Amino acid sequence: MTLAVRYTAARTLDTAPAPGVEPGPGEVEPAPACVGICGTDLHIFHGDMDARVATPAVLGHEMSGRILRVGPDVEGWRVGDAVTVMPLRRDDTCPACHAGHQHICRHLDFIGIDSPGAIQQPWTVPASTLTRLPESLPLDRAALVEPTAVAVRDVGRAQVTDGEKTVVAAGVFNSGLRSRPWPADGTKYDYQDAPPEPVARARAIAEVCEEHGTSLPAAVIAFPTTRPSTVNVTLGMRDRAQVTQNVALQRSAVPRALWHDLRERGLIRQDVPTTVGGVP
Template identity: 40%
Template structure:
């Protein structure tokens, strides 16, 4: 099979690899789509960050060179001898969290913070390939009404959904950073009935898309001075500030904006991957602000399957391109690092370079029908 394999920073190669048959508790699937995530991009640009290089990851048993890709879906082609409830021909979305099932957090149901935390496609072999072998617990069978191009977006949508759950009940939210996860946070907040949703970013096209996905106000932060973006978001929330702000960039400026934008007693949810951030602890105490972190997700796929399959939620407006596996380096990773900002979510189709189909009844989808990227934008500035 063909697979996109990480050997080192700026060294991802589409090579031939053996298809590994499933073990007793595993399934083998033919990959339909795999999204390129900001985490993949960081591994390509200057990794390793999560990819195990020296020692194998304890849950996956894998180390570099490693097949990337953790946002994927496909059709089961074979199942292990101990697998029940799945069969060849089933269409599945992959929830790529590894879990041991035995540590205290797993026993408490919090498998996203398992002692052996990791993702297929970052700490183990993933879905940027024609075939992928994964533990059966990762595979969620899809009803007929859920198209595979939607299922490929369940992983970033799960990050957004888990962050909203971590933020708790809210009448008003601010979303700072409109990459795929930020935009899906806007979409899902609107679906959950949040009355006021303020979206902030430096990219006008992403701000316009956020408005179509449900943002009630948008804040263009391109010319914001220190603290000014946060004050604009606060003003858009009626002057009081947002109940919850979501930091979906991983930068000091975005955190400062979130803290300035939240009301007294409000909460900021850290979703972006910032290595080291600082804050004014006195102001945090005086305003009784809470900062909580959100990593991965748990128990989100069933809700997303219901929202898409039964309630008609469409995640696809964030998709801007569908490319072939052979083009994943040039039109995927390199384009996202070097482009001008017009790309949001790129899906890779191992089977064909054809574009995904979008329903003609959805105006948002029509406006964002995926095209081959001529000048793709940098992903990773916003998740």
């Protein structure tokens, strides 16, 4: 008997027989060998996404494995091929897809969140979501292809080159410390309680931001760099209000004098430029 690990309620998992859906036309059945635990999976496990995730839910969208069965009309794949999955199923019919923006398809199915994921044996997915893995790549490492691809894509779009200074606000901005004008005790940082030192520093920076008529989140986004590459700042936003707030922050003006004061008070590095990245 094959099993699936299921999310059933906040901080609760169980095991149950896997559905075992036979691959249909255009589908394949890979056997997951390794599955990564994404930050989104942790949010789901903590109960933060119950409004979206239907229980019981089989999680897992970072994976590697080998094909067990190939459905009708599937070409280019055979049993035993090593694969990973790009976990986005789109409809290719909506205006976003027609405009070439399939990643924001109006009916996007994020496999492993909106439909059953890879923490099961076996697993049926569209053949169009497969990416071939080189045989030289160990499967335990190959499970990290999907999150690594996100980072590589971001760096590529930012056109960062050797020696340039950048700021990536995604993890810190969304995990709590800098997502609020005044970070509080008990703030989560990388899904754990933030140490007191970063919280104290974030509060000190927030105080200087307030003196200059701006906020800590706005300063994070506007942080002056040789080539700004603040990326993925809307990742993890759960409602329209949060997305709207982040869009507004992108357009907010941060005084240049803020960087000078932060540097003078030892709250940012001395090599951070103070003549760019804001308004006079």
